[in-house]
Amino acid sequence: xxxxxxxxxxxxxxxxxxxxxxxxxxxxxxxxxxxxxxxxxxxxxxxxxxxxxxxxxxxxxxxxxxxxxxxxxxxxxxxxxxxxxxxxxxxxxxxxxxxxxxxxxxxxxxxxxxxxxxxxxxxxxxxxxxxxxxxx
Numbered sequence: 001x002x003x004x005x006x007x008x009x010x011x012x013x014x015x016x017x018x019x020x021x022x023x024x025x026x027x028x029x030x031x032x033x034x035x036x037x038x039x040x041x042x043x044x045x046x047x048x049x050x051x052x053x054x055x056x057x058x059x060x061x062x063x064x065x066x067x068x069x070x071x072x073x074x075x076x077x078x079x080x081x082x083x084x085x086x087x088x089x090x091x092x093x094x095x096x097x098x099x100x101x102x103x104x105x106x107x108x109x110x111x112x113x114x115x116x117x118x119x120x121x122x123x124x125x126x127x128x129x130x131x132x133x134x135x136x
Contacts, residue, residue, distance in 0.1 A: 002038065010040035019043075019050050026058050033087060066095040074109050 011017040020032050020040075039046040057068055069092035076084035089102070097105075118124075128134060 004038065004041055006034075006037045007040050010037060013040070013043055015043040016040045016046060019046050022054070023050060026054055035083065035087070066092060066097055069095055070097065070101075070105050073105060074112075077109050078113070 007013070007016075011020055020036065023032060023036060024030055036046065036050070039049055057065075057072070061068075063071075069088050072088040073085060073092060076088060089097075092102070
């Protein structure tokens with residue numbers, strides 16, 4: 001259950017409408033998903049969050065767009081965000097993620113969670129060869 005209700009007519013606010021128009025243009029779709037509808041309760045937060053998402057997820061960079069979506073899924077699983085797991089799985093599939101890649105991603109997430117817990121429980125010291133601060 002949501003902690004707030006989305007604004008009844010979000011696009012009546014010109015700032016919200018501008019963000020929604022940019023989302024539509026960037027994604028080449030008329031669909032505004034619930035995350036953005038709910039964030040419209042605070043135009044400042046909506047603008048800042050969309051600017052970050054657009055800069056990281058929709059701007060070409062060293063990472064392939066599918067890889068970005070798969071990383072987003074992994075972090076969302078780790079953080080327990082069902083909404084983000086669903087939305088970014090849909091986005092990854094739209095960008096070409098196969099069922100085999102999805103299964104492989106889930107195996108990696110599962111293995112990483114397990115070995116992270118083991119290393120944390122055992123308080124395994126970092127090998128000098130892996131210490132990023134020593135490799136400067």
